[in-house]
Amino acid sequence: MFWTTLIYIIGFVIIHLFSKYMKFLKVVPRSRFLSVAGGISVAYVFLHLLPELGHFQSELVGELEGGTWAFIESHIYIVAMIGLAIFYGLEVMVKKSKKGKDGQVRGGSGVFWVHIGTFTLYNSLIGYLLVHDHFENSWGTFFYFIAMGLHFITNDKALRTSHEDDYDKYGRWLLTAAIVIGWMVGIFTEVADVVVSFLVALLAGGVILNVMKEELPEERESSFLSFSIGMVSYSVLLLFI
Structure with a gap:
């Protein structure tokens, strides 16, 4: 497990450090590759992560007595909704910070650091779950790496568009360190299933x-066909492997 996940972590690091050199990831019209990557990530969420939450919920029934954890035991999907809301709030905050300015969030801006700080936690979570998500076999770990690696490329492109030079100067290094730190924490610690289910959600x-x-934004000129190809093809792979 250690050596396998180490290889995948090195892959994540390479993606973060070198995605800026992928010149084909142009902003408008949106790169077909990014739409395919988005479809793959969504397929992974709906065919692996969400069913895994259902499994966690059924396994945890009756194991927790009273308190907040007992509520989460029966309403784990609320945590997923909270995760969605957090990132939606971040995007609204970034867009509002740009109004009336030159379109770039400066490195000294609190908005930049809040945005990057949240994605730093997000990346560390992905690194941690590389070790502690309950993959059935080595294929499960591989598909997690592919889905999250492509997701990193999409996120890097979006963050670089929002923060430009500040992202390359500070952000990508923080996100790269976060994925490694999350993995290292996962290697040396182990937590209860209820915590893992919370993180997965x-x-x-x-x-x-x-x-x-x-x-979704119209100005991105995204490709529904490419998104669908990524989603359907990865769904077929997940269902057959």
Whole structure:
């Protein structure tokens, strides 16, 4: 497990550090590759992460008595909704901060650091779940790597568009470090299933919002066909493997 996940973590690091050099990821019209990547990420959420939440919920029934955790035991999908809402709120905050300015959020802006700080936690969560998500076999880990790796490319493009030079100077390094730190925490610690289910739910909500906010705006000229190809093809793979 250690060596397998280490290889995948190195892959995540390479994606973060070198995605800026993928010149074909032009903004408008939106790269067909990004739409395919978005479809793959959404397929992974609906065919793996959300069903896994259902599994967690059934496994945890009756194990928790009283308190907040008992509520989450029966309403784990609320956590996914909260994850979606958090990232939606971030996008609204960033867009409002641009109004009346030159369109770039400065490195010294509190908005920039809040935005990047949240994605730093998001990346560390993805690194942690690489170790502690309950994959059935090595294929499960591989498909997680592919889905999240493509998701990282999409996120890098979006954050670079929002923050330009500040993202390359500060943001991408923080996000790269976060994924490694999350993985290291996962290697040396282990938490209860209810905590893992909480983290998976947050990730599911975050992925859905981060994908759709990039695909839906009309000015992006996204490709529904490419999105569908990515979603359908990855769904078939997940269902057969």
